Amino acid sequence: MIKVGLSEMRDIASGAAILGTGGGGDPYIGKLMALTAIRNHGPVTLLDPTEVPDDWFVVPTAMMGAPTVLIERIPRGDEAVASLRLLEKYHGRKADATMPIEAGGVNSTIPFVVAAKTGLPVIDGDGMGRAFPELQMETFSVYGIPGSPIAIHDERGNSAVLNAVDNFALEWLARGLTIKMGGSSHIAEYAMSGKEVKRTAVRNCVSLVLKIGRTIREAAEKKESPLEALMRVTEGTNYGKAIPLFKGKILDVERRTTAGFAVGKTTIEGLDEYSGKTMTIRFQNENLMAAVDGEVVATVPDLISILDTESAQAITTEGLRYGFRVTVVGIPTPEIMRTPEALKVWGPRYFNLETDYIPLELRHPAFYGKAKLSPDKEGKYRPHLTS
Amino acid sequence: MIKVGLSEMRDIASGAAILGTGGGGDPYIGKLMALTAIRNHGPVTLLDPTEVPDDWFVVPTAMMGAPTVLIERIPRGDEAVASLRLLEKYHGRKADATMPIEAGGVNSTIPFVVAAKTGLPVIDGDGMGRAFPELQMETFSVYGIPGSPIAIHDERGNSAVLNAVDNFALEWLARGLTIKMGGSSHIAEYAMSGKEVKRTAVRNCVSLVLKIGRTIREAAEKKESPLEALMRVTEGTNYGKAIPLFKGKILDVERRTTAGFAVGKTTIEGLDEYSGKTMTIRFQNENLMAAVDGEVVATVPDLISILDTESAQAITTEGLRYGFRVTVVGIPTPEIMRTPEALKVWGPRYFNLETDYIPLELRHPAFYGKAKLSPDKEGKYRPHLTS
Numbered sequence: 001m002i003k004v005g006l007s008e009m010r011d012i013a014s015g016a017a018i019l020g021t022g023g024g025g026d027p028y029i030g031k032l033m034a035l036t037a038i039r040n041h042g043p044v045t046l047l048d049p050t051e052v053p054d055d056w057f058v059v060p061t062a063m064m065g066a067p068t069v070l071i072e073r074i075p076r077g078d079e080a081v082a083s084l085r086l087l088e089k090y091h092g093r094k095a096d097a098t099m100p101i102e103a104g105g106v107n108s109t110i111p112f113v114v115a116a117k118t119g120l121p122v123i124d125g126d127g128m129g130r131a132f133p134e135l136q137m138e139t140f141s142v143y144g145i146p147g148s149p150i151a152i153h154d155e156r157g158n159s160a161v162l163n164a165v166d167n168f169a170l171e172w173l174a175r176g177l178t179i180k181m182g183g184s185s186h187i188a189e190y191a192m193s194g195k196e197v198k199r200t201a202v203r204n205c206v207s208l209v210l211k212i213g214r215t216i217r218e219a220a221e222k223k224e225s226p227l228e229a230l231m232r233v234t235e236g237t238n239y240g241k242a243i244p245l246f247k248g249k250i251l252d253v254e255r256r257t258t259a260g261f262a263v264g265k266t267t268i269e270g271l272d273e274y275s276g277k278t279m280t281i282r283f284q285n286e287n288l289m290a291a292v293d294g295e296v297v298a299t300v301p302d303l304i305s306i307l308d309t310e311s312a313q314a315i316t317t318e319g320l321r322y323g324f325r326v327t328v329v330g331i332p333t334p335e336i337m338r339t340p341e342a343l344k345v346w347g348p349r350y351f352n353l354e355t356d357y358i359p360l361e362l363r364h365p366a367f368y369g370k371a372k373l374s375p376d377k378e379g380k381y382r383p384h385l386t387s
Numbered sequence: 388m389i390k391v392g393l394s395e396m397r398d399i400a401s402g403a404a405i406l407g408t409g410g411g412g413d414p415y416i417g418k419l420m421a422l423t424a425i426r427n428h429g430p431v432t433l434l435d436p437t438e439v440p441d442d443w444f445v446v447p448t449a450m451m452g453a454p455t456v457l458i459e460r461i462p463r464g465d466e467a468v469a470s471l472r473l474l475e476k477y478h479g480r481k482a483d484a485t486m487p488i489e490a491g492g493v494n495s496t497i498p499f500v501v502a503a504k505t506g507l508p509v510i511d512g513d514g515m516g517r518a519f520p521e522l523q524m525e526t527f528s529v530y531g532i533p534g535s536p537i538a539i540h541d542e543r544g545n546s547a548v549l550n551a552v553d554n555f556a557l558e559w560l561a562r563g564l565t566i567k568m569g570g571s572s573h574i575a576e577y578a579m580s581g582k583e584v585k586r587t588a589v590r591n592c593v594s595l596v597l598k599i600g601r602t603i604r605e606a607a608e609k610k611e612s613p614l615e616a617l618m619r620v621t622e623g624t625n626y627g628k629a630i631p632l633f634k635g636k637i638l639d640v641e642r643r644t645t646a647g648f649a650v651g652k653t654t655i656e657g658l659d660e661y662s663g664k665t666m667t668i669r670f671q672n673e674n675l676m677a678a679v680d681g682e683v684v685a686t687v688p689d690l691i692s693i694l695d696t697e698s699a700q701a702i703t704t705e706g707l708r709y710g711f712r713v714t715v716v717g718i719p720t721p722e723i724m725r726t727p728e729a730l731k732v733w734g735p736r737y738f739n740l741e742t743d744y745i746p747l748e749l750r751h752p753a754f755y756g757k758a759k760l761s762p763d764k765e766g767k768y769r770p771h772l773t774s
Contacts, residue, residue, distance in 0.1 A: 158551045162547045173547070176566065179563065
């Protein structure tokens with residue numbers, strides 16, 4: 001159990017933006033909302049999944065929509081609670097806890113807004129361990145939890161409870177409604193038992209982003225390199241070691257908001273040891289694939305984050321500007337995100353990228369060594385590590 | 388009280404298509420569904436609004452979507468009942484009756500499908516006395532009944548209960564969801580008490596369409612002119628006398644399905660006494676405005692129906708084909724549809740037509756005489772009749 005007060009909340013917001021891989025909503029707005037809620041209502045309890053009773057009723061809360069829209073429509077803060085209450089009413093049961101569905105600017109902080117306002121604890125886990133653009137891209141969904149019913153609320157007071165035949169239809173319908181609501185909405189979905197949380201959630205992502213945020217902040221306070229500190233912090237967790245993929249300055253960002261998503265391509269001109277090279281990153285809300293001079297160096301579901309080279313703070317897709325000095329880092333995704341059933345949902349092919357998933361460790365043996373290429377000791381299937 | 392069996396249902400379907408003014412869904416599919424339901428479950432009771440107890444819980448049922456789509460997606464028939472049940476569940480109360488929301492092919496018959504399958508009576512009234520393309524275009528809405536909550540169901544089994552801040556938002560959001568459901572959906576909305584039905588519904592539209600359908604059929608059986616019989620049947624009802632607006636053959640139909648509506652323009656080349664003239668009719672699902680050689684001869688909310696010249700059967704917008712011989716008739720809309728608050732919702736300006744509403748009677752004094760031009764004896768405001 002961790003108590004999340006103002007200082008912890010700031011670190012969570014900063015660390016979460018890194019796992020947000022360019023998406024997950026604006027970290028600044030998310031942080032402000034959560035800080036205000038904690039200031040008004042006191043610290044929030046963060047529970048390890050192992051501390052959650054099996055029979056608890058857990059209701060994840062989040063925002064839905066294109067990050068480009070979220071940034072222009074600052075929520076009042078009570079819509080998220082309203083969506084939780086609506087789902088409670090539908091189920092005829094009060095929630096015992098809330099939980100994030102993804103890591104990223106606004107969606108790592110919304111559950112803390114809800115928790116502070118309702119007195120509920122937040123569970124230290126989520127459904128992606130990163131950010132993804134679509135609702136069926138949740139370990140919850142991959143491992144059998146229905147996303148329906150979903151409660152949807154907008155800031156005008158419109159609401160809906162949707163029941164879809166599967167989680168793809170859920171995404172399709174909820175996206176349509178969210179677009180009609182102006183491009184962003186507040187949702188509560190994938191309600192599940194404490195037992196199901198333990199089985200299906202990516203564990204300890206919240207405490208990890210807290211650790212990432214704190215590490216970067218402390219390094220800056222001690223005049224050490226935040227970037228070097230970051231590179232060490234995910235090693236030995238359920239993620240793998242972070243590695244540098246590129247260093248340069250932003251040359252161009254092609255971005256359009258279409259069908260409720262921010263879709264496009266970021267181009268980065270290399271600096272220092274990457275001088276003369278060019279990185280392109282394709283994104284749909286989140287960064288999906290990074291290539292250097294046309295050669296793929298990382299893809300979903302591994303994490304591709306664009307950081308300010310100086311401060312190591314993550315820059316979201318909609319925050320990118322010409323000339324920014326950035327370092328792109330790759331972080332291996334947890335095992336639960338790499339199973340064959342998981343890769344069907346969020347592998348590169350799903351996003352129409354013309355490459356199969358090759359784990360980051362295999363793409364960069366210089367950083368990870370050959371030993372990592374064989375199956376792990378639990379014998380888990382990792383599609384390209386055994387070849 | 389009227390018992391609606393197979394013969395009455397056929398007449399209702401044929402008459403309703405005339406009040407459907409080109410929209411309201413395909414009459415053929417609607418009729419088949421209702422006939423099957425009545426064949427399997429027995430006749431349906433049609434109740435006059437005066438027979439409905441004040442404390443009854445009345446749940447109107449309908450289909451939503453572009454008629455061009457409805458025709459390609461034949462419903463199973465149980466989706467309409469599912470939307471009623473979903474709304475009952477939300478309200479925690481069983482419906483005592485169902486009711487149409489509009490007159491027209493599919494939406495005059497869907498309530499009979501629901502009634503036959505559930506044993507509920509149908510109330511002889513609706514919210515338009517004709518067909519209109521949008522959900523807030525209901526006398527229910529004009530006179531203060533919230534359309535929310537609305538239950539929406541598709542034929543795959545997806546469903547939603549929507550609560551909107553007003554009936555315009557309801558239309559906007561439900562339309563978005565319907566589009567995502569493939570362009571058509573089954574809805575239950577504007578749930579109200581028996582007392583509210585009496586106050587807000589356009590009365591006796593169902594028995595009127597039954598009478599229209601029967602009159603046309605019997606005229607044909609007696610080898611009389613169905614068209615001439617039709618011209619007499621609405622006289623003396625809460626509608627006014629039907630008049631001929633044009634006679635000719637279909638020259639062109641420009642139609643596109645956009646934002647969930649079938650929108651476009653029909654062009655008719657004059658025959659006989661209209662030889663050398665051209666009528667154009669603009670529509671959004673329903674016919675909105677008719678002009679002869681550029682001069683407006685009728686607009687919403689008065690009814691503009693395109694009929695087969697021989698049989699007097701209505702032809703829906705999506706049924707129009709080059710060369711069809713047609714007669715266009717105009718029918719004055721009931722008073723409850725012409726109040727200032729009503730005209731704000733469905734007057735020509737709402738549809739971006741560049742004309743004010745001028746009642747059909749005023750546009751055609753040759754048919755209606757000058758006596759009709761003064762305010763009626765209840766002193767009801769009729770915007771252009773007093774000028």
